[in-house]
Amino acid sequence: MRRWSATLALLGAAVLAVAAPERIATYSPGATRTLVDFGAADKIVAATRWCPLPATHPAARDCDVFNPDLERLLRAKPDLVILPRTSNPLWAERCRGAGLKVLVLAPESETCVLADIRLIGEALGRSPEQIQRLNQTLERIPALLPRKLLIIWDGMMAGPDSYLSLPMRGAGFKSALKKGSWVKFDWETLAHVEPDVILWVESTPLDGPIVFSAKRKDEMSQVSLVKGLKCLNAALIFETTSGSQWLPGSGLAQVGLKFSELREKVR
Template identity: 30%
Template sequence: MRRRLILLFGIVLLLWGPAEAAPLTVVDDAGRSVTLDGPPKRIMTLTPGNTEILFALGAEDRIVTVDQWSDVPPAAKAKPRVAPFNLSVEQIVRFSPDLILSTYGSAEPLLPLERQGIRVMIFAPRTLDDIYRNILLMGRIVDAEARAESLVRAMRQRVTAVVAKVGDAPKPKVFIEFDGSDPGRPFTAGPGSFIDVLIGLAGGVNVAAHSRTTWPQFSLEELISADPDLIILSDALAPLHPQTPELVAQRPGWSGLRAVRRGTIVAIDANVISRPGPRIVEGLELLARLLHPDRFR
């Protein structure tokens, strides 16, 4: 009797065919509701952070193209590459994506494509919780929810471990430089950026935390007034005007800064703290070690 029921069930499945994927409606970081017919099969990712998330979720086979800066993991370099701010409709059509992952700035010109069935999602996280949310959301989109949950759980555990180590430590003042092309007004990370959040979690005080914009240009006068204990150069590998501790120490007006006098100027790879993806925890751990080396021996 049991064998007959199993056989009958199999026949029913063959007659009905495989069930179609149910539509999925999600909300992106711009507050837009985006409805997908099912898990996307051809994804165009236009930011390195989104590329790293998809690889971490095992969805790299769905990526048809990446942005020109996506270089982690190494396999990402083998994907076709595009310049996200110079995309043409012809390029997009050639790759035939059913989903484009973008961010503010590069996304707006792409939105009309939704009338042709190409969905566009905007990811612009401002906090670690936003990054966690986006990883979980992408897990739902590519049908890798369990893997996304495991990844976020591991990230949270590492963050908790860092916070526990530096929680009662003194909080040095930190200035992170992102673009020192104009040494009199270098760009830095201000309020509303996840980098500002990272500095706080790492046990430091961001001297630009009270700036009026998220990515302010910090004047020399402001820097002298703040007098940071540590200057971190994330523009050491910049393609134009790369900076080094030696160059910074020679800037006019900078010699009186505490960090310059003490030699506490450090160059790092900006990608580890500026890409909102799985490696952001590595960025937090790096900052914490720079701020509190005695807690990580």
């Protein structure tokens, strides 16, 4: 009986090993960072041009969730396709219809990145301990009472249900907005929520530091609706550039560290 049990255990381990993907196509730069942090960079055969991979990595850079090409994808022969939460559900169904295994990232929420890390880790066959170790880089307990931070990124404001709320909370911030994930920017809303700190984010290929923004402060000083805000008069107006670290994935741990540095500046 013990011999049979040992044999079955070995067979089970073999099945898990076979089930783990060897050729991954990723349409999410954030998920790509999580794959890298799980030590699975060598499994990636296709990625987006925004994915954080070295120039020497052999993966094709032709995954485009806004203009997907099934024939091109099939040529990469992936055994796992990772799609962002914002992808068209019909594209996921087309991939499944072609016989591909598809992982769609979790719906957006404050903790969706933790769910994404778990989904990707499980798909890779990683142990619960390995998954938890990576999640712990984001599950930080703030040492300071939260201050209201308003993040304005490409014309949208990050609310309490956005994935950015997790690293914000860990650094001692909370969204200045009362509800929602992403809200269209307007000056009236900015004035109404009265943030303690404002961070303007510009999308670029590279991540940058969070620095004081004289340009944004001067711009805001010309807007009558907001020129009386305390954060403006206290010069708590900052800016940064967002690369792949800012996208939903384990790279957010680095953004969390930047938030912590910012929190120390605005005590």
